[in-house]
Amino acid sequence: MAYSQADLDAIRRIKASGMLSGELPSIGRVTYRSLDELRRIESDIQSDLNTDAGRRSLRRVKVYATKDL
Numbered sequence: 622m623a624y625s626q627a628d629l630d631a632i633r634r635i636k637a638s639g640m641l642s643g644e645l646p647s648i649g650r651v652t653y654r655s656l657d658e659l660r661r662i663e664s665d666i667q668s669d670l671n672t673d674a675g676r677r678s679l680r681r682v683k684v685y686a687t688k689d690l
Contacts, residue, residue: 623669624646624647624666624669624670625646625670626670627646627647627667628645628646628647628648629663629666629670631643631644631645631646632645632652632659632662632663632666633663634688635653636656636659636660636663637661641653641654641655641656641659
């Protein structure tokens with residue numbers, strides 16, 4: 622599912638209010654089971670928005686090789 626900045630803002634308003642339910646523009650009324658679930662969803666939406674904007678997380682892979690003679 623594609624999230625929008627409005628969804629992220631709504632999640633943050635829900636979290637700031639201390640409630641576990643609220644309204645997301647793209648989905649409608651939602652209720653979360655815990656604050657941890659709400660935080661996880663917030664993180665997922667932020668990751669999706671970063672990926673969509675081309676700001677991928679930096680990942681470095683170092684490859685080492687040796688040649689025995």
